[in-house]
Amino acid sequence: MSLRNWALLVFLGAIWGGSFFFARIAVAEITPLALVMFRVGIAAAVLQLWLAWRGPSFRLAFPMAGSFFALAILNNVIPFSLIFTGQTEIGAGLASVLNATTPFWTVILANMLTADEKLTWTKFAGIGLGIAGTAVMIGPGLLAGLGGPIWAKLALVxxxxxxxxxxxxxxxxxxxxxxxxxxGQLTASTVIMIPLVLIIHGPHGLFEASLDVWAAVFALAVLATAFAYIIYFHILASAGATNTSLVTLIVPASAILLGTVFLSERLESSEIVGVGLIALGLVTIDGRIFRRR
Structure with missing residues (x-):
């Protein structure tokens, strides 16, 4: 993967670092399915306005409408619903660790389903180091959250x-x-979620939330969804599925580092060790240093 893609991946991880925090605030007053609807709906509206202003034309998406609906189900509807539902019972720390197993599943499935993204020992070792680093970094907060119901943990997996x-x-x-x-993905997700939420919950009380919660919803939708997915698909097109999935290893580290820089939170020794393990895992997956030696 190129240095430019690595930089974009780290930047994307920094953006998504706050998504679990925003989600934890929002699910306190908004049901998980309604939160998914608001997240994808606001993000889709923002991107539609962006395309109308700057282009390219959204008409390019029409021939692949069916594929966009499939992508929406796999990348938005199912995971967002499972994550938000799971976060009603478990903390953001454990949720981020379970989410960090995404590269593990990606490298296994890519090895089975693709011809050009095969499993290598460097990828496997690097992903293992990254997941271990995430667990070490969360530390006591992870142990405190291990008592949640098994269904919530399985939802995150x-x-x-x-x-x-x-x-x-x-x-x-x-x-x-x-x-x-x-x-296209977020518009298809919105088309799916609006009738689903209205059938399950009805329109009553959908917009009854505090200003702090709505601020978290808009941050989740505009920054961590609309803007972030443009970067995400750019990396995916040039670096492949396995490499792009590594962003889930960066997310917990970026969340902690952002808190240290902008909220004056103290950086614990376990967090330093965890970030180091994640960095070592990413370097191992990249393999550039080992090839030079």
């Missing part, structure tokens, strides 16, 4: 598997501009 399948499925959009793919 299911989300990771769904993300892995989405990474592989999205390879077919390589020749489509990233803003079109992001907009």
């Amino acid at each position: 299911g989300a990771a598997v769904s993300y892995a399948l989405a990474f592989i499925f999205a390879r077919r959009f390589k020749k489509v501009p990233a803003p079109i793919v992001a907009t």
Whole structure:
């Protein structure tokens, strides 16, 4: 993977570092399915306005409408619903660790389903180091959250598997501009979620939330969804499914580092060790240093 793609991957991880925090705030007052609807709906509207202003034309998405609906189910509807539901019972720390298993599932499924992204020992070792680093970094917070119900943990694992399948499925959009793919996926997700939420919950009380919660919802939708997915699909088109999935290893580290830089939170020794293990895992997967030696 090129240095430019590594830089974009780290930047994407920094953006998604706050997504679990925003989600934890939002699910306190908004049901998980309604939160998914608001997240994808607001993000889709923002991207539609962006395309209308800057282009390219959204008409490029029409011939692949069916594929966009499939991508929406794998990359938004299923994982967002499972993550938000799981986070009603478990903390953000454990949720981020379980989400960090996404590259593990991606490399296994890519090895089975693709011809050009095969499993290597460096990938396997690097992903293992990354997951271990995430667990060490969360430390006591992870241990405190281990007592949650098993269904909530399985929901997060299911989300990771769904993300892995989405990474592989999205390879077919390589020749489509990233803003079109992001907009097509989120628009299809919105079309799915609106009737689903209305059937299950009805319209009553959907918009009854505090200003702090709505601020978290808009941050989740605009920054961590609309903008982030443009970067995501750009990396995926040039670096492949397995490499792009490594962003889930960066997310927990970026969340902690952002808190240290902007909120003056103290950086614990376990967090330093965890970030170091994640960095070592990414370097191992990249393999550039080992090849030079």
